[in-house]
Amino acid sequence: MIPPLSLRGVSVRYGDRPALSDVSWDAVPGLTAILGPNGAGKSTLLRAALGLVPATGEVRFFGRPLADVRNRVAFLPQRASVDWDFPATALDVVGMARLPRLRRWWGGLPGPDRDAALSALDSVGMADFAGRQIGRLSGGQQQRVFLARALAQGADLFLMDEPLAAVDAVTERAILAVLHRLVDEGKTVLMVHHDLSLVSEHFTDVLLLAGRVVAAGPVREAFTEDSVARAFGGLPRMMVA
Secondary structure, X not given: OOOOOEEEEEEEEEOOEEEEEXXXXXXXXXXXXXXXXXXXXXXXXXXXXXXXXXXXXXXXXXXXXXXXXXXXXXXXXOHHHOOOOOOOEHHHHHHHHHHHHOOOOOOOOOHHHHHHHHHHHHHOOOXXXXXXXXXXXXXXXXXXXXXXXXXXOOOOXXXXXXXXXXXXXXXXXXXXXXXXXXXXXXXXXXXXXXXXXXXXXXXXXXXXXXXXXXXXXXXXXXXXXXXXXXXXXXXXXXXXX
């Protein structure tokens, strides 16, 4: 099977500071949690794979360069990286995912693409907010809108940077339900995550980082007290009996 994402010897430096060192890893279909302490390179790994930060090494998506399969790859960034004052509605934001499919870039979305955007909003419980400016939504609602944008793209691989950070319990459950549905449809979700208590219940695989790969594989094999302690420099409180 060709991995949806394959990294070989990927390294990133910010000035004199190494952020990632010689990361080689193959993603597998399912829901993978990318875990590690602050500064472990979790977000950097996604951004390096997408070419958003300079990196060395080789990256392949479905065995090919990103440019060849860009429509098959969706990215959900951290909320902090988004300009929420931008004068766009929730439907506008989701509709942007359909633009690469269009032959023209003006005149609004054609009916089928508008319907796809509305359907994506509905799937995350945000259809009633389609006409609301994104800055007037709550943090959890904003996160749902950007998840809907990723869904509207019709991708096969989803790279998500902390989609559950600072959201309420209702939003967390809604997002996790959508992610499980994607996996059931044969999609791959790679998600930077921080809550270790959710890993065993919701994820199929893990990638533990500490500037390098500490452990990777199925949760039952790679998400152990030993591997977590090596990644975090000791067991986090939530894993101490």
